[in-house]
Amino acid sequence: MAMMEEFKKFAMRGNVVDLAVGVIIGGAFGKIVDSLVQDIIMPPIGKLFGGLDFASYYIPLNGQAYNLPLAEAKKAGAVLAYGNFLTILLNFILLAFVIFQMVKIINRLRGPAPEEKPAPLATPEDIILLREIRDSLKRP
Numbered sequence: 001m002a003m004m005e006e007f008k009k010f011a012m013r014g015n016v017v018d019l020a021v022g023v024i025i026g027g028a029f030g031k032i033v034d035s036l037v038q039d040i041i042m043p044p045i046g047k048l049f050g051g052l053d054f055a056s057y058y059i060p061l062n063g064q065a066y067n068l069p070l071a072e073a074k075k076a077g078a079v080l081a082y083g084n085f086l087t088i089l090l091n092f093i094l095l096a097f098v099i100f101q102m103v104k105i106i107n108r109l110r111g112p113a114p115e116e117k118p119a120p121l122a123t124p125e126d127i128i129l130l131r132e133i134r135d136s137l138k139r140p
Contacts, residue, residue, distance in 0.1 A: 030095060037091040057083025 010016065038055070046054035056070040062077025073079045 029098075033095045033098065034091055037087060037094060041090065041094075042087055055084045055087045057081075 042054045049057070058070055058073055059080040059082065060066065060068075060073055060077070061079055064073045064076045064079065068076070070079070070081060070084070074081075
């Protein structure tokens with residue numbers, strides 16, 4: 001039973017719960033960015049490259065025909081699916097940029113970090129002795 005208590009203590013820590021929430025929100029946000037790339041950004045780019053779905057661009061490596069859909073070309077043998085890779089790469093870049101902007105905004109809303117005042121330096125011993133001498137000379 002001690003292991004269950006230890007696990008409960010670990011799982012209920014603030015950091016673990018925050019991480020879980022972040023992963024769930026990040027997964028949902030990733031789907032939004034994926035849809036943005038797949039449904040909004042890539043169709044015009046595909047139109048520029050001949051009106052095809054850009055994610056289906058590939059180079060056949062086993063002598064497949066170029067006019068096959070990507071799924072059928074993969075069934076026939078190895079392909080270099082550069083269009084799909086570029087789509088996923090663009091997806092990642094957009095996601096990273098949006099997260100960067102979100103972190104920047106959150107940091108701005110939090111305000112500047114409080115500056116820690118440096119600890120006062122210890123007074124050197126010779127200064128302390130000189131002050132004691134001064135104070136003893138002032139006394140009548």
